[in-house]
Amino acid sequence: xxxxxxxxxxxxxxxxxxxxxxxxxxxxxxxxxxxxxxxxxxxxxxxxxxxxxxxxxxxxxxxxxxxxxxxxxxxxxxxxxxxxxxxxxxxxxxxxxxxxxxxxxxxxxxxxxxxxxxxxxxxxxxxxxxxxxxxxxxxxxxxxxxxxxxxxxxxxxxxxxxxxxxxxxxxxxxxxxxxxxxxxxxxxxxxxxxxxxxxxxxxxxxxxxxxxxxxxxxxxxxxxxxx
Numbered sequence: 001x002x003x004x005x006x007x008x009x010x011x012x013x014x015x016x017x018x019x020x021x022x023x024x025x026x027x028x029x030x031x032x033x034x035x036x037x038x039x040x041x042x043x044x045x046x047x048x049x050x051x052x053x054x055x056x057x058x059x060x061x062x063x064x065x066x067x068x069x070x071x072x073x074x075x076x077x078x079x080x081x082x083x084x085x086x087x088x089x090x091x092x093x094x095x096x097x098x099x100x101x102x103x104x105x106x107x108x109x110x111x112x113x114x115x116x117x118x119x120x121x122x123x124x125x126x127x128x129x130x131x132x133x134x135x136x137x138x139x140x141x142x143x144x145x146x147x148x149x150x151x152x153x154x155x156x157x158x159x160x161x162x163x164x165x166x167x168x169x170x171x172x173x174x175x176x177x178x179x180x181x182x183x184x185x186x187x188x189x190x191x192x193x194x195x196x197x198x199x200x201x202x203x204x205x206x207x208x209x210x211x212x213x214x215x216x217x218x219x220x221x222x223x224x225x226x227x
Contacts, residue, residue: 003031003039007137008194012174012202013161019101024170040094130183131156140191141179143223144213154183162208166201176202178210187211191218 009016009030016030017023020038035041064071126142127133129149134157136142148155161175178188187209192199195214203210215227 039097164202164205168197
């Protein structure tokens with residue numbers, strides 16, 4: 001199994017908190033951190049070919065301006081992300097790490113703070129009659145998109161980000177991107193499982209109509225999901 005980001009780790013628009021050590025990382029760094037620091041295979045990999053004999057990474061201190069290899073990698077990544085929808089695949093999990101995450105999920109379910117709709121499903125492609133071909137995170141978002149299509153509710157996948165302030169963020173400022181936009185009612189929709197203090201801050205400062213749908217709300221709509 002490979003590590004995939006979970007929405008329950010999110011503390012702001014592009015910040016995710018490690019479920020083990022509680023340190024925060026970007027959306028592109030959280031899975032690598034868990035693999036390298038909390039997975040047995042990842043810790044062993046520190047002594048592999050990416051590191052020199054003294055334990056330092058080969059590219060430490062190098063930039064695209066000082067090293068042609070770094071420049072080539074940067075250019076390749078730039079082209080890739082301009083032409084592809086990025087999906088975080090992560091690294092293989094050890095059995096020990098899987099058990100730790102499973103235990104954390106069980107505690108979260110008991111406390112009502114774990115979003116099962118996103119657990120290990122990753123990103124799924126969905127073809128909507130209104131929004132076209134989109135990529136959705138987890139079963140909850142997929143089922144809600146189907147609900148909108150079946151009830152002829154015009155929608156699109158939201159692409160706008162909104163700035164907000166929060167004392168619970170290290171930077172004190174974050175950017176919030178709701179999941180859906182409903183065209184006719186001119187409102188945004190957030191599909192939410194885990195709710196943090198940062199979420200409360202960004203919702204209270206959101207400048208437009210916002211509807212936050214939790215698991216029980218989706219069940220009330222008749223969606224085929226599990227809590």
